[in-house]
Amino acid sequence: MHHRLLRLELDSISPEVKFFLVRFLQLYSLDDSVSLGIKALAQAIGVTDRIVTRSITELEALQLLIHRKIVTGRGRPRSEYQCSARLEKLLEDNRDPVTLVHKSRIDHLLHSANQMHGEKLSITNRLLLAVLLSHSDLFGAVRDESLSDLSRKTGLNRERVKSQIYKLNSLGIIRSWIHGATNAQLFGPTKSIYFLNLHHLLLSQGGHPAITIVYPFENLSYNKNLAEAGMILHKSINIKRPEFFYIIIFMVFYRAIINLISFMNCSSQMR
Numbered sequence: 001m002h003h004r005l006l007r008l009e010l011d012s013i014s015p016e017v018k019f020f021l022v023r024f025l026q027l028y029s030l031d032d033s034v035s036l037g038i039k040a041l042a043q044a045i046g047v048t049d050r051i052v053t054r055s056i057t058e059l060e061a062l063q064l065l066i067h068r069k070i071v072t073g074r075g076r077p078r079s080e081y082q083c084s085a086r087l088e089k090l091l092e093d094n095r096d097p098v099t100l101v102h103k104s105r106i107d108h109l110l111h112s113a114n115q116m117h118g119e120k121l122s123i124t125n126r127l128l129l130a131v132l133l134s135h136s137d138l139f140g141a142v143r144d145e146s147l148s149d150l151s152r153k154t155g156l157n158r159e160r161v162k163s164q165i166y167k168l169n170s171l172g173i174i175r176s177w178i179h180g181a182t183n184a185q186l187f188g189p190t191k192s193i194y195f196l197n198l199h200h201l202l203l204s205q206g207g208h209p210a211i212t213i214v215y216p217f218e219n220l221s222y223n224k225n226l227a228e229a230g231m232i233l234h235k236s237i238n239i240k241r242p243e244f245f246y247i248i249i250f251m252v253f254y255r256a257i258i259n260l261i262s263f264m265n266c267s268s269q270m271r
Helices: 002-006 015-027 038-045 049-061 085-093 103-110 123-134 147-154 158-170 222-236 242-270
Strands: 065-070 078-083 174-178 193-196
Touching: 002 015, 002 103, 002 123, 015 038, 015 049, 015 078, 015 103, 015 123, 038 049, 049 065, 103 123, 123 147, 123 158, 123 193, 147 158, 158 174
Parallel strands: none
Antiparallel strands: 065 078, 174 193
C-alpha cells in the first residue's frame, strides 16, 4: 500500500508528514493498531520526535490517521494509532494498474538507516527519490512527470522540487534530466525526463544490479573511446561493485581482443 501512496496526490500535506505516512504504511498494515510512544515511533519511522508529533496532529486533522488514548490503570494513558477508513478509501479509489518495477529499491531507500558516503539523505531527498522510482521504467527513465506533478505528490513546492533534483544530480543519484517545455510551438507542451543512476549504492542494494555496456563506434579513435568509457565509469560505476568495471572494460577493449586473436591466427597460418 505504501507504494501506491507514493503516487497519490494529497492536498495540504507537507513532505515530512507524507514521508511519515508512507513509512507508517510500510511498517504496519492498514488494519494494524500501533501502540508506541513518540520516541519509539520516531525511532521505528526514522524521523525526529518533533516530526512524529506534527505528523500525528496534521494527519488526525486530515482524517487520515486515528489517534486513540487508552487508559489502563494509573499513570498517563497510552496512545494507539491506526490508518483511517478515509485513507483506505483514497488508496482503493486510486488503484494504479501500472506494475512497479523498483519496489525493492523503494523499500531499501525508505529505510531510515540508509546512508551515502557517510551522509544521511534528508527526508525530502528520500521522498522525492522514492516518488521518482515509483514512476521509473526498468532502465531508470522517468517520463511524463512535470515539476507540478512531483510537487503535488511530495508536498514540496516547485522551487523545492527543483532544488532537490539539483542536489540528487550533484550526488550522482540522478544521472541527468531533460527539461520540459511549456510553450513548444511544434509539438506542444512536453514534460521533463529524468534518468536515475541505478548503479548508485543507494539504489543498487535494493534491486537487481544494473549493467552499463559501452559500445565504441568504429569512426572514433581508440583514445576517444577510452576517454568516453572513463567518463561513463566515473558517472555510473560504484567502486564497491567491481563486476561492473570488468564488464565495461571488456566491452571497451573487445575490438583490441578480437584484433589480437586475428593477428595470432594469421601468424600461425603463415608459419
